[in-house]
Amino acid sequence: xxxxxxxxxxxxxxxxxxxxxxxxxxxxxxxxxxxxxxxxxxxxxxxxxxxxxxxxxxxxxxxxxxxxxxxxxxxxxxxxxxxxxxxxxxxxxxxxxxxxxxxxxxxxxxxxxxxxxxxxxxxxxxxxxxxx
Amino acid sequence: xxxxxxxxxxxxxxxxxxxxxxxxxxxxxxxxxxxxxxxxxxxxxxxxxxxxxxxxxxxxxxxxxxxxxxxxxxxxxxxxxxxxxxxxxxxxxxxxxxxxxxxxxxxxxxxxxxxxxxxxxxxxxxxxxxxx
DNA sequence: TAGTTAAAAGATAATAATTTTCTTTTAAGT
DNA sequence: ACTTAAAAGAAAATTATTATCTTTTAACTA
Numbered sequence: 001x002x003x004x005x006x007x008x009x010x011x012x013x014x015x016x017x018x019x020x021x022x023x024x025x026x027x028x029x030x031x032x033x034x035x036x037x038x039x040x041x042x043x044x045x046x047x048x049x050x051x052x053x054x055x056x057x058x059x060x061x062x063x064x065x066x067x068x069x070x071x072x073x074x075x076x077x078x079x080x081x082x083x084x085x086x087x088x089x090x091x092x093x094x095x096x097x098x099x100x101x102x103x104x105x106x107x108x109x110x111x112x113x114x115x116x117x118x119x120x121x122x123x124x125x126x127x128x129x130x131x132x
Numbered sequence: 133x134x135x136x137x138x139x140x141x142x143x144x145x146x147x148x149x150x151x152x153x154x155x156x157x158x159x160x161x162x163x164x165x166x167x168x169x170x171x172x173x174x175x176x177x178x179x180x181x182x183x184x185x186x187x188x189x190x191x192x193x194x195x196x197x198x199x200x201x202x203x204x205x206x207x208x209x210x211x212x213x214x215x216x217x218x219x220x221x222x223x224x225x226x227x228x229x230x231x232x233x234x235x236x237x238x239x240x241x242x243x244x245x246x247x248x249x250x251x252x253x254x255x256x257x258x259x260x261x262x263x264x
Numbered sequence: 265t266a267g268t269t270a271a272a273a274g275a276t277a278a279t280a281a282t283t284t285t286c287t288t289t290t291a292a293g294t
Numbered sequence: 295a296c297t298t299a300a301a302a303g304a305a306a307a308t309t310a311t312t313a314t315c316t317t318t319t320a321a322c323t324a
Contacts, residue, residue, distance in 0.1 A: 051272075051274065
């Protein structure tokens with residue numbers, strides 16, 4: 001995955017910190033601020049939490065990344081890809097991408113109401129087999 | 133709507149504050165903490181914000197109410213009803229219930245993965261006709 | 265390739281949101 | 295009415311997020 005291109009396409013300056021954030025986000029699939037901060041500090045020991053928040057916000061604004069929030073679970077961030085659903089265990093926190101095409105459904109809903117879609121989120125939250 | 137029964141069914145004590153919260157939530161359809169606090173103070177001028185949070189959390193735990201969070205918009209709370217989608221304008225904040233049956237889709241996803249469902253949320257976020 | 269500039273990083277302080285603690289009050293069951 | 299556990303209210307504490315300011319750096323240009 002070409003993170004430099006991703007940033008460039010979104011008119012964001014390429015910085016080592018941003019590349020590190022995107023790399024970690026990509027490896028994890030989806031990651032919370034806490035986890036991200038703990039991991040990124042291994043590469044940039046003096047990185048500021050403020051920097052992390054500012055970058056997350058900048059990348060959210062351009063939709064380069066996406067926030068996913070499920071009940072009982074801290075928000076997680078992921079690099080935007082084709083819309084998909086999330087299955088979340090609220091006991092152990094397991095977070096799974098589900099390749100279900102939510103775009104069709106979303107378009108039907110939005111069109112019926114004259115809306116333009118910017119984001120669609122389908123989150124199924126429950127208990128995974130291990131936690132039952 | 134019988135709020136006393138709702139509370140009783142969920143083993144929560146019936147208090148005037150809780151009845152007020154449920155009433156406002158029902159009238160609004162979905163409401164943020166801020167709005168709720170502003171409104172509930174008209175009835176209970178000395179109600180504490182801590183009380184509001186504690187009650188929201190208690191009612192969330194029993195699933196008597198549900199939290200709905202869309203990008204750029206503060207979390208909103210609603211009395212749990214049959215699962216439905218939400219359409220949100222992130223410009224003016226308009227929040228619309230959509231009577232689309234998301235349960236079927238959710239069950240398919242959950243069953244395929246051995247999950248038990250506790251909650252399903254489909255949020256389509258975009259720009260409403262007025263804000264375009 | 266150095267020079268310029270606007271943006272980003274980092275440090276810290278400030279603000280906002282949420283939770284905790286403690287005391288007083290009250291709902292609900294004898 | 296009496297008892298008890300839970301809820302309310304007030305205030306403080308904690309946590310999350312944002313803002314401010316100075317220093318550093320990416321990106322562009324001469």
